[in-house]
Amino acid sequence: MQGDLASTASTQITRLALRWLLYLLLVLFALYYLAPLFVMVTTSLKSLEEIKTGSLVSLPREVTFDAWGTAWSAACSGIKCEGLKPYFWNSIVMAVPAVLISTFLGAINGYVIAQWRFRGANLIFSLMLFGCFIPFQVVLLPMARLLGLMGLAGSIPGLIFVHVVYGLGFTTLFFRNYYVSISPELIRAAKIDGAGFFRIFWSVFLPLSVPIIVVTIIWQFTQIWNDFLFGVSFSQAGTQPITVALNNIVNSTTGVKEYNVDMAAAIIAALPTLIVYVVAGKYFIRGLTAGSVKG
């Protein structure tokens, strides 16, 4: 009896120790991943003077938002010195329609492929899936040619087009996998009730799709907002997205390198995706695991 007690006590201690070790490791990893953000934020709040004299990891002695103001509206890229503001707007004008269009088309594609089976549906789905794995670089030249033929070269609608086309594979995949778990009897019941293709989509399937719509929007927004290669290839002065502008600001330095402005600019460029995650993050996890839970 006593021996039993002793052994349960010791296993309990071991379990507790392991648990603390686990937490310790998690905290260490969290710190490791947060460190760059910490450096970025503190540096952006320091004056250039302080950056030159102080250490990289020290807190700012005097908090100043001058660098943020400069990054937003006065930083120079090339010969223009108007900050990130116009490019931020470019990115919004590009990303919002591209996200919405690609999500909507993906939903319709997924609906058709999963629920309106037709000859060759699997082949088409495989080809779309294949599209997800084609590296960006491969499509640059053909896409440039196509945009030129369409008269969209160097314009924001051109960028929207590129992102919609490139995103379709992923959005279709998301929606198809979500809809494929829905019993085909649902669509049959709606057909007998008299609803047609689009009515069933609007009234029955879209209301069911909130979690996967959120997942798709987060995914697409992150991809499109953060894209640099398409942005730098298919834009011209005035239509560049923020990622390209950030690059130009950081790389066009005259005289002293303004680390605080660079850091502030980088944070501004990353902020929208961060906000999207914070606002909709819980749906993201829920949506990704939705398929695995049986109602």
Place this chain on the structure above:
Amino acid sequence: MTPILQIQALNKNFGTLQILKNVNVEIESGDFLVLVGPSGCGKSTLLNCIAGLEPVTSGQVAIDGRNMNEISPKDRDIAMVFQSYALYPTMSVAKNITFGMRVRGIDKQTQQEKLAEVSRQLQIEPLLNRRPAQLSGGQRQRVAMGRALVRDPKLFLFDEPLSNLDAKLRVEMRNEIKKLHHNLNATMVYVTHDQIEAMTLATKIVVLKDGLVQQIGTPAEIYLRPANLFVADFMGSPAMNLVTAQTRKNGRGTELVIERPAGEPLRLLDKKARNLPDRVVLGIRPEDITEAAFGSGKNVHITACDVDVVEPAGADTFVLLSLSGKEVTARLKAETRAAAGESMDFAFNMEKASYFDVESGERIN
């Protein structure tokens, strides 16, 4: 009178696979048709062909005298209840029931009247604002029926509607469907793999196997005079006893000689059977083998058999005998004194015996 549903020479292929082969069925208004058969026999496909959810390969489906081959499901004047209930998950019960009417643009007041009527009929009034996920299986089943009832269609189609319910609820809902059929005087087509459901609900049964109609008839016809060995074995629980026998004609009728593992073969005399071939498969229902004391009638043969196993089942006691290399079940009264390993007298009611061809399995009497 035109039949309400007429299926003529219907064939259905999926690619090169023949699912339904030359199906011909007809029902009148007020009939309750049950399509029954083992899984993969094509019964659900046949129902989908009637509904128009699957196109037919050849032949035709006519509802109320109109050829439906080119008509879409929504214009066939049918309603359907599905195995998974197929309720719209994001809509309330009321919205589920009125969805069809909203799609058709029927005015709000009529919608509300019909909804009230149907929900009273099915006693689902307290559930109208709930979502399907908040309902129990039986309640979902009711809502699915409500969605069908509100259409007031010419034809109700049911695709294994009770198979997701537990045993007790299944019996309850079965009775409700039967009552509904009676009260509405509705015409229903019902798919099931459960032969008890088929027997209890149907006015007409179609037994299917591998896409071929095996037999069409009333429950009594199917039960008493199965058309072949498959139907004999499939319908009825416990199943009909099927044993091979040699036949001998004599002055009083036909004698059936059945091998037994030990001792003399069993000899049964059927006074009425004529013109049987030398070898037949004898089919006899468990309830047609009883204790000698309870068996009476002109064509009853009493003989002694060894009891192998005794299975009391409450209302009845089933006794297994070993004949012709097979277990044969007899259905005795609960208070029987039958004991395993002992011999006792059994009465075989040959009046109800079925005979099948050994080769083809077709009925021959």
